[in-house]
Amino acid sequence: MTVAVRIGVLKLADSAPVIMARQQGLFAQYGLEAEIVVSPSWANIADGLAWNRLDAAVMFAPLAMMTALGRRGPDTMLRPLGRVSRGGNTIMLRGSAPVRAVWQAGLAGRQAFDVWRAALGRKPRLAVVHMYSTHLLILRRFLESIEVEMEKETDLCVMPPTDMIHALSEKTIDGCCVGPPWGTEAELLGLAFQVGGSATVLPNHIEKILVTSGKFSLDEDVVHRVSRAVEDALSFCQQPEQAENIARILALPVSEGGLTLPVGATRAILPGGGANDVITFTGGSLQLSDLDWIMKDMMVLGWLEEAGRKTLTRLFGSGAAETTHA
């Protein structure tokens, strides 16, 4: 029997496995009729899972964790189905680059920051896509590595990745930590230069995961079918020889099954591409070792206390074999 499934994604290149699973007929192969909901914001994804308007979604782990704990909205039954991607985030700054390379940790990085800030003439305004994002954690770690205090020496703001290009060109932000392909697109457009990213700050860190919610997550057969379809798509997306085709599909309008992503930047950040921070599509169950650094950083930032960490360990640990609920 064919089962309908609604999967939420954002306009990001690491949504590719879900887009390609549909395009390649993988959902249909596993008896699934997938409706892909391209959402305007992460809040829409989290609310969709909470209010039974999405069955599954691709999202970053910190938001999934805070949603499961009921810390951003309603207490939501969430079940992590598996990994989707590693890395791919870029830290971009606008203005003149003091050095023609990613910034080195320690004093050299600090000096580059000071030169850049002096030329900017104001306290840097840096954007991330959501507060509960890996982007914020990566940005904070990067700034710490060059001896810059994020909270004191920068102003943080939140905006959707697609808006960052415009904000950089209008100089309403001075930099950002953003998911693929938007950092590379900013660089190709000459709006910003890269100073760091996933590969330099925390190589191979977990980025996107697939989560499911509500009644849907209790049906082992359906959950298994969704996982298999996405696993097959992950293997497909990880092949460099498929990158041209995937970039072309992702560049299509949403009405034609794509995400309207810029094709050149998308090609550069897919496996085999020439960008510094290419995405690694990775399958398998989510492990606690994937989340250790996230939970540690969340505790440092005061988002999580010991009791919350223990709850998350129970909910998201051991491949999250059981349905999770805070």
Add this chain to the structure above:
Amino acid sequence: MTEGALSRPSLKVLVADENPKRGYALLETLRADDSLEVLTVPPGMALIEAVRLHGPDVVLVDMERADRDALDSIRALSGSALERPVALFVDEDDVELMETAFDTGICSYNVVDAPPRDVKPLLRAAIALYTRFHRTRNELTEAQRILAERSMIEQAKRCFMKNEKASEPQAYRWLQRRAMQTSSRIAVVAADYLALQRKDNAS
């Protein structure tokens, strides 16, 4: 104004809807209640900036606004200029209300420590209005579809009349007959006929 309303402190409501017609209609609806102070997001201003500017008690947001993420995570903003917490209005006892709100494309945030008493009626008013707009939009889409189909049938008839030296009733009867034979709608037959003509003209 009733005596109860006089003694009630005014509730500041910020309406964030990028659809001008719907936003205006919602403002008008809410402004009819003089216990409310109703505010809007100035054009070009981010939602979070408008919240900082107005300091509302409640924000009603069109869910299509991508900058909702900024409000979503205000609590995590270290050193935020906005000292008051922002929380998604969640009514555990009225899941249906929240699901309906989500379906119609609106959500509500509290910008005060304790949820204001009057959020539910505001949300219900917004839901009713959004539903009306949704229905009107569907009706408009349907009307446009009917017009487009009529235009296509007319075009196919003219084309058939020219090709077959036929009269208008003959052309229409041919389309009707073809529709019956293929169990299709006349509009579909007309579209197929026009597509075939274009192909013939191109070759």
